[in-house]
Amino acid sequence: LLTANLTSVSNRFIAGGLIGTELDVTVSGEKMPLVSGSSIVFPRLALHPVVSNTVGMDAEIQLELVDIFGQDSPFSLMGINLLGASAFYKDSLAATFEVNPDKITRLSRYRYSMSFSSLATVSPLTFSQLMLEFFNSTEVELEIRCTCNVNITTAMGNLTLKGVDLSQSLLLGGCGGLRDLEIDSIDVFSSVGGSLLFSATGTFRNPSNASASLGAIALALERRGSRLGQVFSQSMSIVPGENTLRVSGHFLPSSREDKDEFGRVVTSFLRGERVDLQIVGLSAQSYSAEWLQRVVEGLAFNIPFEAPAPNISIESFNVSSAHASFSDEGDILLNCLLWVQVATPFQAVLDITSLSLDLVLARCSDPLPLARLIVPLTDVSYDAATSRISISLSDQTLAVLEEDLLAKIVVDAQEKGGVSVRLSGNVSATLRFDFGEIFVDSIPVLLELPFRFSGAELGKLVHVASLDLLEGNSSDSLPILLTVDLNNPTRASADVGDIALGLSPSGCLLPEPMMLVSMKALRVSSGSSRLVVSGLYRSPPDLQQHTCAAEFISALVGGRTVNVSIVESFASAPLVQAVMRAVKLTMEVNGLPVRLETVARAIILDPIPVFKNKQVHVRVDVTNPFSVEARVSRISLALEAEGGDIGRFDADMALHPLIIARSSTSLTPELCVDLLKVLDLAVFRSFIKAAASKQGAQVHVTGSVQLTLGSQFSSTLFFDRQAVPTFLEVRTASSCWPQQALPAWSGPPIHRALKRESHIVSID
Numbered sequence: 001l002l003t004a005n006l007t008s009v010s011n012r013f014i015a016g017g018l019i020g021t022e023l024d025v026t027v028s029g030e031k032m033p034l035v036s037g038s039s040i041v042f043p044r045l046a047l048h049p050v051v052s053n054t055v056g057m058d059a060e061i062q063l064e065l066v067d068i069f070g071q072d073s074p075f076s077l078m079g080i081n082l083l084g085a086s087a088f089y090k091d092s093l094a095a096t097f098e099v100n101p102d103k104i105t106r107l108s109r110y111r112y113s114m115s116f117s118s119l120a121t122v123s124p125l126t127f128s129q130l131m132l133e134f135f136n137s138t139e140v141e142l143e144i145r146c147t148c149n150v151n152i153t154t155a156m157g158n159l160t161l162k163g164v165d166l167s168q169s170l171l172l173g174g175c176g177g178l179r180d181l182e183i184d185s186i187d188v189f190s191s192v193g194g195s196l197l198f199s200a201t202g203t204f205r206n207p208s209n210a211s212a213s214l215g216a217i218a219l220a221l222e223r224r225g226s227r228l229g230q231v232f233s234q235s236m237s238i239v240p241g242e243n244t245l246r247v248s249g250h251f252l253p254s255s256r257e258d259k260d261e262f263g264r265v266v267t268s269f270l271r272g273e274r275v276d277l278q279i280v281g282l283s284a285q286s287y288s289a290e291w292l293q294r295v296v297e298g299l300a301f302n303i304p305f306e307a308p309a310p311n312i313s314i315e316s317f318n319v320s321s322a323h324a325s326f327s328d329e330g331d332i333l334l335n336c337l338l339w340v341q342v343a344t345p346f347q348a349v350l351d352i353t354s355l356s357l358d359l360v361l362a363r364c365s366d367p368l369p370l371a372r373l374i375v376p377l378t379d380v381s382y383d384a385a386t387s388r389i390s391i392s393l394s395d396q397t398l399a400v401l402e403e404d405l406l407a408k409i410v411v412d413a414q415e416k417g418g419v420s421v422r423l424s425g426n427v428s429a430t431l432r433f434d435f436g437e438i439f440v441d442s443i444p445v446l447l448e449l450p451f452r453f454s455g456a457e458l459g460k461l462v463h464v465a466s467l468d469l470l471e472g473n474s475s476d477s478l479p480i481l482l483t484v485d486l487n488n489p490t491r492a493s494a495d496v497g498d499i500a501l502g503l504s505p506s507g508c509l510l511p512e513p514m515m516l517v518s519m520k521a522l523r524v525s526s527g528s529s530r531l532v533v534s535g536l537y538r539s540p541p542d543l544q545q546h547t548c549a550a551e552f553i554s555a556l557v558g559g560r561t562v563n564v565s566i567v568e569s570f571a572s573a574p575l576v577q578a579v580m581r582a583v584k585l586t587m588e589v590n591g592l593p594v595r596l597e598t599v600a601r602a603i604i605l606d607p608i609p610v611f612k613n614k615q616v617h618v619r620v621d622v623t624n625p626f627s628v629e630a631r632v633s634r635i636s637l638a639l640e641a642e643g644g645d646i647g648r649f650d651a652d653m654a655l656h657p658l659i660i661a662r663s664s665t666s667l668t669p670e671l672c673v674d675l676l677k678v679l680d681l682a683v684f685r686s687f688i689k690a691a692a693s694k695q696g697a698q699v700h701v702t703g704s705v706q707l708t709l710g711s712q713f714s715s716t717l718f719f720d721r722q723a724v725p726t727f728l729e730v731r732t733a734s735s736c737w738p739q740q741a742l743p744a745w746s747g748p749p750i751h752r753a754l755k756r757e758s759h760i761v762s763i764d
Contacts, residue, residue, distance in 0.1 A: 039064035040144060040170050048213040049287040057097060057118045064111045077112050078151040085146035089130040095120040128294035137174040144168055173208035175238060180204050183305040188348045195250035196348055196433055202245040206238050213237040215286030217296050221249060222278045226261035228253050231279060252435055263438035270443045274306040314447045316341045322492035326573030332398040339390045351432040352382040352389055359425035364448055370406045372399045400575050407578035413451050414583060423447045461487055464589040467556060469537060469626040475712035477538040482517060484531045488524055496522040496576055502568030506586055508548040510540055513567050550716040557625060557717060559591035592625045601729045614677060617670035617736055624660040628710045632658035637703035637719060641687040647675040672736035691728035698723040
């Protein structure tokens, strides 16, 4: 309703009647809104509880006004107040508040930004529903209703518009359920009061422009309906953009089902797999507001946790005792006691009560599995102070998958100085905490081990202390008996099974092994042990190869060490067979401790016949070190005293052999030693003088002896003896053997021969 006074009319007649007359004119039209539709937004909205049902607001509102006077008219907003503002959520009152802007900023001709702080009174039920949708959804629809007082500047001057009603729906961005929440780290600490403490840090992005603070809250940690523990946040605040969430809590599963589920969570964590956990609100800690309690109790977030598998490293291990049995089927049966020191990703004190293993052995350079060890759940003991797990394995099978490739590892370790192997697979364990036991299943483990040894080191493991020849009836072979020393530096022992070896002196190229030895049910003990092994000594079939055999026997009876190599092998256990065939093994055979001859005695009555006949009678203490009778059929020896040669002994004894009983020492009859035709008298004089002394003369003897061992086995001995002690014996000379047709001689034992000796004289 407009009321006006008419002051001027162009028609005088009309003016005369109307001037000064008041006119009431009614103007009607469509409703003209002051604020443009859907223009209200909250670039910033922060909510925080204060007391009871009062919530603090710190916000910025942007809105766009409608120019009711046209674009050509000056227009500017000077001030605005929103009186009795109400926020409605789903047609229910959620909160009431006043807006008295602290600052108004003009963004464009009609758009303005206003910052304000206010205290809102909330309706607990509706406001809590609004807040829960804010946390869980990407958008929240609100309706703002209020009465405005607006101060504007127009062409007519400053206008104050009072009681302008405003009602508008708006969309407020939500947190989206914290769907991109990621746990960056988690640390587990020592158990206190029966629970397992932890702290965690996570990050997430809040796509909304709104923020909210809930203060200290408590939440339950759950998975698949099982409660695993509680989480505490000292100040739960969500701001726009990137957020860092720091919480602490404790794991405390109570029922058997909860503990099983917790074990599956730990298993996934140790495997580096994704774990989906749920956080369910329990209570607000800082404020007692009803709406806040409803909000916290309604919180439910899914938290995916996926991190690289933590490092579970084996720092050291030790086998205190072990025994392996090699089966004819190719597998190994293990019995052992060992401890393993491990580094776990937990700082918490725990106890490992049982383990199961499924491990595969392979080369680091080749993933092909060579052997597999499966150990069912076995009780173990765990020392938390040292992180050592003590394990006892009883009759566990190590399945050998590739004997030849496994043997090649031994070969490469010998030839290349070492190879690297790895144990990989899964370990399952029962972990005991204060709240009870959990089971972690199939945790991957990997352990790389250097494996190296040299051929010399391998050869030191086996040493032949002695070799004895026994009685036999064959011309091609003789039974032998070896005393073998095994030096096993490890704490492991093994039942190797049946083994047969073909041995030949190192460097001898023979078509067949010279010696065959066999061992039934061989057991290798830890440390040093001695075995007595039977076998067969064979004569080479080719006469040109007899030299090899002669040199071997000659070295033995000469007390020299001989190296022999394994040229053939057989083992009842396939793995042992593969290793022995692949490895080049050389071992030492000790020379015999008692030489074939020990002491020589030169017999002289008068020097004149010696120089006339150029012959000396010599008796020799002869030792037969073997357990087989020896018959000497030919001797060809050269004698050298200090200063030069003195003579030789060369006799064919085929018709009258020199028989030496087995394992005995006898004194021979007088042997005829021919002196050199041109004899250096000074050398001979020196020899006689030395032989007459208590120490005797030292004679160098070289040459060969042909003999028959046992009934038919023929062999040749090569002699090269330094410092054979020779003594002078003065008595009446007898017949020289075998110069005359004397029968085969088998000398008396040396103690009876000595009774017939005369005294030893000193010659100046």
